[in-house]
Amino acid sequence: MPQIRPITDLRNTNEISDLCHAKNEPIFITKNGYGDLVVMSIETYEAMLDENELDKEIAQAEAEYRLDGKLHEARNALSSLRRKHFV
Structure with a gap:
């Protein structure tokens, strides 16, 4: 309450x-x-910011899906990200 x-x-x-x-x-x-x-509190504020950022990321992904209708295999997407950022 x-x-x-x-x-x-x-x-x-x-x-x-x-x-x-x-x-x-x-x-x-x-x-x-x-x-x-x-x-x-600052902790509550930061948690709300993090939650809002995640919501924005999800909304952006859903919008991109609506535009091109393409889905990516999770394993392929993660593998691509690993190659791009950790090599």
Whole structure:
């Protein structure tokens, strides 16, 4: 369940920091009853970036498949990558 806190809770920075690290998820900050900020630990942020990068890579591969309709044998593709990058 997402954590939603009023902006006044940011006065206690240690509590917010501890909560961010304990929950490993964003904390939503409201101002006058409306969403205003999102606060999270660096680890959570980096994990989200990594996940988004993977999603982009998958979307790009799917788009390429839609364009040419070609699939590559996994063993051949990996072998080609090994020759290209590790020789």
